[in-house]
Amino acid sequence: MIIEPKTSDAPIASIREGLGRRVFPARSTIFAEGEIGTIAYVLLRGDVTIFLRFGTEQQRAVTRLTPPQMFGVHALMAGAQRAATAYTENGCELLAVSESRLKQKLEEADPFLRYWVDYLSKRINDLST
Template sequence: MLTSVDRLLFVRAVPIFKELRDDFLVRLASVMDELSFPAKHTIFTEGQEGRSLYIVVKGRVRVHIGNRDLAQLEKGACFGEMSLFDAEPRSASVSTLDACDCLVLTQQQLYDAIDETPGIAINIIRLLSRRIRELNRANSAQQSSSAQGSASQSTARNLDSNAVGS
């Protein structure tokens, strides 16, 4: 378990909270719960209703859809933030790779915090935008790689057919 000072220092270093005032961070850090999960534990599953954001304090988690890994997150990383803003079910599952400790912020705690300090909403929007851009880049690179592979196979077939025709 984190002491209140350690909790404040930790939350201050989390990207979505970096630009917030210390007085706000003290309040926010004090309302978050700390949960511990064993290794290979499912924290939540795709399709499940969710109303909380998690921050990894210790350990590593795996974000996945079925058996396909989307990301591995470590100390200081957030997950589950999308469910705080929409009423949609979780878009992916999150399971622990190691024993993990996480801080948890509920939707109501966040809304109360946004009422007091709207800057937190901007930070979360930036985080979500960054993640979408990273996914778009990864998807583009994968499509580009697939297209290059197809072009190489087509060139090889053309060379083979030209060699046979000679």
């Protein structure tokens, strides 16, 4: 199934070109807590749940995502380990956003927006440590 963006999905349409589309079958781990984050994702269809301590007795669902939410961004921008596990119960279709693609899009952006994104990224990093 190909999902065409709606007018309100303009940001998704603008990054769709040149991105890898990935499909995960039911009961798949998209990424695991502790892995180095090299890709962020945009959920196109299906379900994704973000878990802390996935697969342990202390497992806790943090959030359930709906299209077109983005996830895995913090680890990608910070070059850090994943703080949680992303899992799909019923399967999902995603757009994969690599670090190089993100940097390319930021270089094309207005200088103020680049500053803003850099500032917010550093601020999130500071609050996460």
